[in-house]
Amino acid sequence: MAPPPRDSESSINATPEYHDFIAKLTAYHEKRGTYFDPQPKVGSRLVDLLHLFNIVVDRGGYDKVSDEKLAWRKLGQEFSLGANNLPALAFSLKTAYYKYLAAYEISTIHGKEPPPREILEDTTAKGSGLLTRTLENYTRGRRDTGGLGNDPSDASGDDGTPVRDRNASEDAPTSGGRATRGLRQAPPQRVLFQPDTLPARRTPQQHHTSAPSHNAHSIHTPSHQPPRGASTSYNPSSHPENMSAAVSNYEPRQQIPLPLRPVVTPGNNPVEFARRHEAQKEVGAGTRYGATKGMMLPGNGFDGPNIYIRCLLALRSNIPAEQDYALHHLVKISMERGDKYRFESFPGLAEALLDKLLEVSSLFYDVEWKISYMEDDMNGDQTIDGLSGTSDILQRISKLSQQEVDDNLQAADFQDRLLQINEAGLTLRNMVMLEENAQYVSELYPLRDFLTIALNLPKLDMTVELKHYALDIAEQLTKYMSFEVNDPLYRSLLDQIQSPDRGAILTALRAISRISMNLEESNSLRGVPAAAVQNIIDWTLLYDEDLVHACLDFLYQYTAVVDNVDFMISELQVESLVNQLTRLLLYGARTTEKELPLGRDWKKPAPAEPAPVPKDLLAQLLRLEEPERSSKWLRCLCEEDKDESITQIALWQAYQQRFTQPVHEQGRAALLPAAEFIKGVSTTFADKATAQVQAGPVQKFIIKGIRFRHVPVDLSGEEYSKCLWRNHPSSTIECGEFFMTAEQMYNHILKDHLHAPQLDDGKFQNHNQDYMCLWGKCQRYRETSAAKLSQIASHIKVHLPQKKEAVDPYGPPPAKRIKPSYIIPAPRQTFLFQNTAVDERNDAAGIPLSAVLVLRNLARNLPKTEAEEVAMKSDEKVSLVDRLFKPVEKQLFEIFAHNKSLNLYMSDLLSTIKEA
Structure with a gap:
């Protein structure tokens, strides 16, 4: 019968020495006031503490074993703890x-006082350094669970408030003094962006799950993984790039409701507080509470709220140190984890940041803005309407009395407050880069009032940073907003166009151009001052691609409204704008050449007879034996053509006529029989040539798929050149002999046609005689003859074939002929194209596209303006379209012809101009 199963196995050797050791340990822990388990259980085995103590001491003690890599795993193997989950x-x-x-080792082996229990037994066993651990040098960066086998949590991020140490660089006129940690420099993106596929507005059930996770399996992540927080590894003296790994790995978790229990204090329960205080004294000075097994000690076991909630509460507390802590981490998280940082998941955070930002006015004016969401509480010049916005915010700002502020030297408190406000602005700016956040805060009317306030701050160096943050925020929000002509934010953005700051102008133009982009209503851009429009027109002349592109985007939106075009015509000189836009149509154009045919290829009719065989080719063919000779002859005089055919009898007779007599004279092998010759034709042109019988009144035996060549080729496939010399000026019959090289044809013409005497060395003697050029249709030396042979010889070289390039026998083989010789290609012409930028869909893009769209808007809307009616009633009766576009019409047609990228848009523009 099998023995009964046991829950655990014991590895304890209960010797007298063991019992004596356990008794000493029990007395030691009672004196120290800590909990002691004489037989701790690890896995399924009970641990012999005496054996464990001796092994660790022999190896140098706890610190040395902990510093050694995988040392505790090796000890686990010695204690036979098993192979499953050995690290745990x-x-x-x-x-x-x-x-x-550990404490017993320090006291007995090393003879030192062990650290207090709050930094030893009450913390986890991670790390080492027990011999040098003190209350002064040991700061717990996390709250420890104190349980065996449980990793600590750092979700609370309680690493203290960052210290603001100023240095000499803050003496420069900056926006509030830069803290040494340099948070506003963009850190490296340590986590690859993964877009959140969940809907922007979650259902109540989704709010109770791991919402920021990017796949459904993240809900089942084991709970023993250590929570992560943003502030667990914060080091204010470190480089900005050494950001917290906890922040970069942070995943927002399910929020656990915090149970509220009354705290015993001298105020609410003095008797119980005194009793507990006396009980603590009796336990000993080194303990905080009695050692009770299983009790959750204060500060242990519960991680507290996550980093977002802590930052929100710290920001609302109005305590400067707490707000320093909150803004420091909010800036860091918004930079590194902006893809998961959504306002709707943390209600009240946007409002808290907005309250902090509104404090900026109190630094320069005697005002404290207050947001009111009650209709009956809107009294006072310092109250901002949180329901529908403050329509007279600009008038209120103009009435404020400005305080005397030195732009180069500020007090420490002033500098710290401005730095906090800039950090709040940077956090909000980073967060609205996410579309969900931008759409969320676009509905906050107090935010519009803040943007107006920020853009109208005093023109000081210290306010530049916050103004740029406000412009960046406005650029992301205006696509979800619509403005009336007198809207304070709209007027403030228009004022930035006349600023001397290029960055402010660029961002303001982008923000204005995006107004109502994601709304059904259009952006009319009314009320833009004439000076601002003139500046935008002038900036298109600059060699600044970003600024020119922003100006063209604005002009495209502006000229889409007829009233705006009427205003431009009446108040500004638009001719220069049209000329500049025409020039910009070729901005960044790349000139390319392309050869295009001027018609279709032409096919020569097939000759009825084969071409004569050149002498040198005939000599080469006669040296071959049959059937190779007949096959080579066919290749030299015939070529494949699926639409043509040659009668078998004509091909056989041509073969006999060419080779019968030379073969007999040289004693070569006899010719092939007719049947074998016809069979060889199909073998030579195996791809297309076939022997067939052509039906009709008289049946014909043909070879379908081949035709005679106009010009023979040599054994390597190179074409010969034909001599076009005529025997008499009135004759139309050409010589017709073929030569492979220009030298052969040159000697042939001088010797056989001009009958020039040839010397022994091969050169020709120069004669004084009248010579005429009878080459083809050449008119040279027709009316006036050449007086010398050298003159006509120099002219003859013009008609000779070009010298063929030598083929490298070791190089790559020559390219195959693309078209047959009977195909005469159409004449071709080279065209120049000036193509501008295109996008990934090969559509027009960039500055040229914006320029042509602005021109099209002008051409469409000019006939609808009141200025057009005035122009047509004048004596000249010239339309505005003709007055503006006629001077550049030729250039527009040239761009239409040469710029294929803008072809469709230019066609639409020219059609609009013609119809106007």
């Missing part, structure tokens, strides 16, 4: 030693 079992073994033997 090894940590449990280390924790058992840490809780029950």
